[in-house]
Each structure stands twice: as C-alpha cells, then as structure tokens.
Amino acid sequence: MPDSQPQPHSSGSSGSSGSSGDDADATALLLCGARLTDGRTVDVRLGSGRIEAVGTAGSLTAHAARVDLGGYLLLPAAAEPHAHSDTALSADAEGPVSYELADVQRRTTEAALLQLGHGATALRSHVRIGDVPGLTSMEAVLQARRSLRGLVDLSAVAVPRLLTGVAGADGLAMLRDSVKMGASVVGGCPDLDPDPTGYVEAVLEVAAEHGCPVDLHTDGSDPARLGRLATMAGGLRPGVTIGPCGGLGRLPSDVAARTAEHLAAAGVTVVCLPQGGCGSVDRRGAVAPVRLLRAAGVRVAAGSGAMRDVSNPVGRGDPLEAAYLLASRCGLRPEDAYGTVSAAARAAMGLPQVRVEAGFPAELLAVRGDHLAGALSLAYSRIVVHRGRVVARTSAVREYCDSAAAVALDLPRQGRSKGAGPGRSTGAEPS
Numbered sequence: 001m002p003d004s005q006p007q008p009h010s011s012g013s014s015g016s017s018g019s020s021g022d023d024a025d026a027t028a029l030l031l032c033g034a035r036l037t038d039g040r041t042v043d044v045r046l047g048s049g050r051i052e053a054v055g056t057a058g059s060l061t062a063h064a065a066r067v068d069l070g071g072y073l074l075l076p077a078a079a080e081p082h083a084h085s086d087t088a089l090s091a092d093a094e095g096p097v098s099y100e101l102a103d104v105q106r107r108t109t110e111a112a113l114l115q116l117g118h119g120a121t122a123l124r125s126h127v128r129i130g131d132v133p134g135l136t137s138m139e140a141v142l143q144a145r146r147s148l149r150g151l152v153d154l155s156a157v158a159v160p161r162l163l164t165g166v167a168g169a170d171g172l173a174m175l176r177d178s179v180k181m182g183a184s185v186v187g188g189c190p191d192l193d194p195d196p197t198g199y200v201e202a203v204l205e206v207a208a209e210h211g212c213p214v215d216l217h218t219d220g221s222d223p224a225r226l227g228r229l230a231t232m233a234g235g236l237r238p239g240v241t242i243g244p245c246g247g248l249g250r251l252p253s254d255v256a257a258r259t260a261e262h263l264a265a266a267g268v269t270v271v272c273l274p275q276g277g278c279g280s281v282d283r284r285g286a287v288a289p290v291r292l293l294r295a296a297g298v299r300v301a302a303g304s305g306a307m308r309d310v311s312n313p314v315g316r317g318d319p320l321e322a323a324y325l326l327a328s329r330c331g332l333r334p335e336d337a338y339g340t341v342s343a344a345a346r347a348a349m350g351l352p353q354v355r356v357e358a359g360f361p362a363e364l365l366a367v368r369g370d371h372l373a374g375a376l377s378l379a380y381s382r383i384v385v386h387r388g389r390v391v392a393r394t395s396a397v398r399e400y401c402d403s404a405a406a407v408a409l410d411l412p413r414q415g416r417s418k419g420a421g422p423g424r425s426t427g428a429e430p431s
Helices: 022-027 101-118 136-147 169-181 196-210 223-233 246-250 253-266 290-295 319-330 334-341 343-348 372-377 404-408
Strands: 029-035 041-047 050-056 065-068 072-076 078-083 120-129 153-160 185-188 214-218 240-244 269-272 300-302 364-368 382-386 389-394
Touching: 029 364, 072 372, 078 101, 078 240, 078 319, 078 334, 078 343, 101 120, 101 136, 101 319, 101 382, 101 389, 120 136, 120 169, 120 214, 120 382, 136 153, 136 169, 153 169, 169 185, 169 196, 185 196, 196 214, 196 223, 214 223, 223 240, 223 253, 246 253, 253 290, 269 343, 290 300, 290 319, 300 319, 300 334, 300 343, 319 334, 319 372, 334 343, 334 372
Parallel strands: 029 065, 029 072, 078 120, 120 153, 153 185, 185 214, 214 240, 240 269, 269 300
Antiparallel strands: 029 041, 041 050, 072 364, 364 382, 382 389
C-alpha cells in the first residue's frame, strides 16, 4: 500500500474541463508556458488533484488561476524516501537531543516544510522507537503528518533497535504497537542486532501480518547477509527497501555484482544517500555502487539521510542536490540522476507514477532553467505543486555591482532607484 496514505479525492472525471461547476473551478489551475525536458513549451491544466490536459503554449483555456512558468523547466515532483525527521535540525541543540513530543513534532514539521520547499511532495521518515524515545517520537511524527496534510504527504517507518532474544521482546512489541498507531512501514537496522538474520525475520513477519512495506538500514558490507536478506524478502509484497548500502561499494566488484543480481531477482530496492549517511550505519563518503546496481537491474532511489543532526550537521535534505551528486560523482546522466529522486523514489514508496501528461497526479516541480543539467547545477528558484495546487515557492535573485564586465555581458546589476533606501536595488533578475 502507498505509505503516504493520501486522503481520497475526486478523480475529476465529471468536470475534467475545469469549467463546469464551482467545485471544479475552485480546484483548477493553469500552468502557462512551461518548458518540458523534451524541449516543448506547453500549458498544463490541473484539476481535482490531477493533470487534466497538456497542450502547446497558449492553446489551453480554463476558468482557473494561472501561474506563469515562462523560464521554468517543469518536472514530476521529487519524493524523499529516507529522512530522519525525529532528529532533524538538532545538531545545534545544547546538551542531549530532546525527545519530548512537542520538540519532535516541531522538528519534524520544520524539516518537512524545508524539504517540501526543495520540491519533495512526499516524505518517508525513519523514526526510532524504544530506548529513550519509547513511542513518543512516533506519536509526534504521526501528529506532524496530520498537521501537514494537504501540504506534503508524510509517512513513518518504525525503527526498533533490537528485535531478538530477551532484550528484543520490548522492541518487537513496540514495532507492532507502532503499526497500530499509524506507522505505515516497518524497518530497523539488523546490523546492530546480535542476530541480524533473526532481526530481518522478525521484521518480515510483522510486515506480513499487517501488509506493510519493509525498509531496512544496512551498510551492505556483508554479501552473505545481503544474500540471505534477498532470499527471505523475495516475493514479499508490497516490497522491501534497503539502504544506504555504502559498504557494497567496498566489496570486490565481482562479489558486489553477484550480490546486486540477488537483490534484483528478489525485487529489493536500494536507497542510496549521496549527501551523507545517517546514524549508526554512516560511513562518511561511502555511497552505494549506483551504476553497478542499476546495471544488474536493481531499482535505485536516492534519499537525503540526516538533515542537520549529529550524523550530518550540514545536511540539506535537497533531492536536487542528491541528483546533482549522482550525476557529478557517479556519472549518471542528468535524466537518470533525477529519476532516482522522483520516479524511483516514488516507486520505492508505493506511490503512483507521475508524468507531465493528462491523467497523472498533479505532483510537479518547476525549476528555473532550460534543461535538466542546468537545473541540477543551479536549481535556485522553484515552484512546488502538490495535489494540484501551488504549496511552496522559492525565489532567488542574483545581481552584480557596476563593472565593465557587467555592462559588456548585460548582467543584472545593482542599482538604486530614486528614493530607494539602503539595501534596495533595481535591475536584478531571478535565477
């Protein structure tokens, strides 16, 4: 089942033109003059949370609000398959991280809104249960999910520390309680349990009981352990995801290739973290062997991991940065790199496919630029559409002081209009 658990809404079949009835008009939106990755410039009409029509620029009309996307590249929105909202934005905290309900809910909400502004309209957050937080962090994340409904879809993964032996009994009980509370994915870190295989077996058992997806943390440095995981996970529906698997890249290439083939055959998705790891499975600088995995047929998605917590005090939570790093460091084509944070990430989360075509969900990201490579390089200004309405805007302006170069190249220059106060300028252009 899709782990975002979106609220039901009309498909718009009875009012697809966007012009019949007040309800249809209230949800209609026309995106004008957007550029697509194939070079076309189009208008896109949205209604009832879906794309109703795509036509050449100026060809569509509707009794709807209009958004001028001239100068913007229109893409399927990104999704975040591996966040840690409960500890996000805690790197600067004085003393131990607070797991009070109000503090976790505030951090979760702020982090989700930051990632929404970057372009991720669906987030999967791994939430630690047991130990100090107990179930408080899970309760806080689920409350944040409710408060964010309509802005961004947030789902929770229950992450117990131990699941085997006497010490794991409480963790197993809390895992089941978390699902009853509303966690839609079960997960954890088998590498930290004295019996990693038993840990995986326990997670898969709970997942089978409740029909939940599985999402496990692992460094991936033990090929035998990954092979056993693939054997146990094969055929489990609605699916198994693992990550960040940086250790897989440190294995001999032939061993890594065979392991990747086992994962592909079992239908296991790998989520890599090119911006840095998270928590106890962090090996700074280690990224899963993305090209090897893709060559073997493994679905590879990319996530952000830690967002300004002790694991990564400068984590941005920006999916376009993750795509940029995969293109620049791992040699992926810009289209494939962006696919890891959009199509592959959504598929890993059980969400419907998005394409800029009629009938698809209106989950879109507009980035200032003419082509994808440029957008990944200089993705400053962004407009985010979730369920057919604009939910976030980020605008950036660049300007230069007067100089011969600025005049010769016709660059946007600092200037002061008559009566303008300090710090106010004219002649600047968005970027």
